[in-house]
Structures are given as C-alpha cells and as structure tokens.
Amino acid sequence: MANLDIAGMRKPYKGKQEVFDVGDLVAKEPFGQFTAWFEEAKNTDGIMEANAMAIATATKDGKPSVRMVLMKGIDKKGIVFYTNYGSRKAQELEENPFASLLFYLSTNSETSTISRQIRIEGRVERVSEAESTQYFHSRPRTSQMGAVVSQQSTLIKNREELDKRNQELLDKYEGNDIPIPKPDYWGGFRVVPNRFEFWQGQTNRLHDRIVFRKPEEGEKVDPNFTHTGEEGWVYERLMP
Numbered sequence: 001m002a003n004l005d006i007a008g009m010r011k012p013y014k015g016k017q018e019v020f021d022v023g024d025l026v027a028k029e030p031f032g033q034f035t036a037w038f039e040e041a042k043n044t045d046g047i048m049e050a051n052a053m054a055i056a057t058a059t060k061d062g063k064p065s066v067r068m069v070l071m072k073g074i075d076k077k078g079i080v081f082y083t084n085y086g087s088r089k090a091q092e093l094e095e096n097p098f099a100s101l102l103f104y105l106s107t108n109s110e111t112s113t114i115s116r117q118i119r120i121e122g123r124v125e126r127v128s129e130a131e132s133t134q135y136f137h138s139r140p141r142t143s144q145m146g147a148v149v150s151q152q153s154t155l156i157k158n159r160e161e162l163d164k165r166n167q168e169l170l171d172k173y174e175g176n177d178i179p180i181p182k183p184d185y186w187g188g189f190r191v192v193p194n195r196f197e198f199w200q201g202q203t204n205r206l207h208d209r210i211v212f213r214k215p216e217e218g219e220k221v222d223p224n225f226t227h228t229g230e231e232g233w234v235y236e237r238l239m240p
C-alpha cells in the first residue's frame with residue numbers, strides 16, 4: 001500500500017476560531033443552540049450538506065455500526081431521518097432502540113472557517129405512517145422510485161439487475177400522473193435526544209466542549225460545574 005503520510009497531515013486554520021463558552025450559548029436548551037449552528041453551516045458555501053449526519057446503531061449485544069443519513073426534520077420532539085425499515089440500521093434499531101448522531105461541520109476557505117462537531121444521543125422511535133407518507137410524496141418522483149426499487153442492505157447479483165428493476169418502475173410510473181404508493185417497508189425514525197455535545201475546534205487545540213443533558217432522576221447537580229438550563233436540560237463544560 002502507498003505511503004499516505006497521514007501522521008504529517010495538518011492544515012492551518014485560515015480564520016480565527018471564536019472561543020465558545022457557556023456565556024456564548026444562544027439558548028439555554030440544546031435545540032436553539034443546534035439551530036444556530038446548523039443555520040450558519042447551511043448558509044456556508046464550503047459545507048456541502050449540513051444536514052448529513054452519521055448515525056451509529058448497535059445490535060442487542062452491543063456490536064456497533066455507523067453510516068451517513070440525511071436529517072429531514074427537527075423540532076423539540078427530535079431529529080427525523082428516512083430509510084428502509086428492512087435495512088441493517090433499522091433492524092438494529094428495532095432490537096436496540098438507541099442511536100448516536102454526529103454532525104461534522106467543517107470548512108476552511110478564505111471566506112469562512114468553521115470547525116465544529118455536534119454529537120446527539122437518544123432513544124429512537126418510528127415516525128407515524130401519516131408523517132412518512134406525507135414526506136414520501138414530497139420527494140421527487142425519482143427518489144420515490146429509488147425507495148421502492150431498493151430492498152436496502154440485501155444482496156443483489158449485479159448492477160444490471162438493479163438498473164433493470166429501476167427501468168421497470170420508470171416504465172410503470174414515468175410520464176404519467178399515477179401516484180407512487182409509499183412502500184410499507186420505507187419510513188422515518190425520530191431520535192429523541194437526551195444529550196447534545198457542541199464541540200468547537202480551536203487553533204491552539206484547546207477545543208471547547210459544551211454538553212446539554214437531561215439529568216438522571218433524583219440527581220443532585222454540582223452548581224460549580226453544572227448549570228440549570230431550560231425545559232429540563234442542564235449544561236456543563238468538558239475538557240477537550
């Protein structure tokens with residue numbers, strides 16, 4: 001294998017990173033803070049898909065797996081993404097309904113420097129059929145067909161076979177107004193967070209980490225470290 005010189009990889013930040021401390025939070029609960037960082041990333045040219053997030057799941061006996069998905073909704077109830085309910089991730093979520101999400105928001109151009117990570121953890125539930133159906137029909141028809149054609153995470157002989165299945169659907173649905181029914185094996189999951197971590201990279205490597213979490217029942221927090229936020233959240237700083 002070629003020598004990739006990974007150990008020596010280092011790109012200096014072009015802009016200055018703002019120090020991020022508890023006093024800089026735009027909200028005393030995590031959804032407001034998330035929205036502020038997300039909006040900034042979304043409006044930054046160098047960030048291709050700010051809504052792309054890694055989601056880690058695990059089997060019942062704790063073997064993890066991770067992949068990217070697209071966040072398609074967020075409100076105080078949680079973060080929604082859509083997938084195939086027969087896929088590996090969905091099967092793992094059925095047997096172990098907890099997930100960890102990761103957004104990596106990074107750009108280092110002449111005009112903008114962002115170096116952030118947001119980690120979110122929580123319980124996962126299916127969104128209602130009505131919500132999935134409504135979202136399904138809001139997608140472009142080609143995406144709807146993609147969802148129908150792919151039995152995600154199962155084996156297929158070759159690419160040709162996949163193209164053939166796709167063409168059959170195109171012939172059936174393209175060029176006319178027949179609605180494409182949402183397959184019952186496709187829909188959304190909602191991650192209901194109990195922990196958010198906002199990580200802000202710093203040039204001097206003393207990165208900032210602010211955690212919002214829901215305290216354990218009966219937990220007594222130490223006010224020297226832990227601040228009482230809004231809507232049942234507390235927040236605190238971790239060392240980098």
Ligand SMILES: Cc1cc2nc3c(=O)[nH]c(=O)nc-3n(C[C@H](O)[C@H](O)[C@H](O)COP(=O)(O)O)c2cc1C
Nearest residue numbers: 052067068069070081082083084087088089090153
């Ligand atoms: C940027 C990006 C976005 C993706 N978005 C989705 C998505 O929203 N839903 C989805 O099912 N797969 C999405 N995928 C594909 C998944 O990463 C993965 O290959 C697929 O869901 C099968 O994963 P699994 O076998 O672990 O279930 C995306 C991949 C990338 C790179």
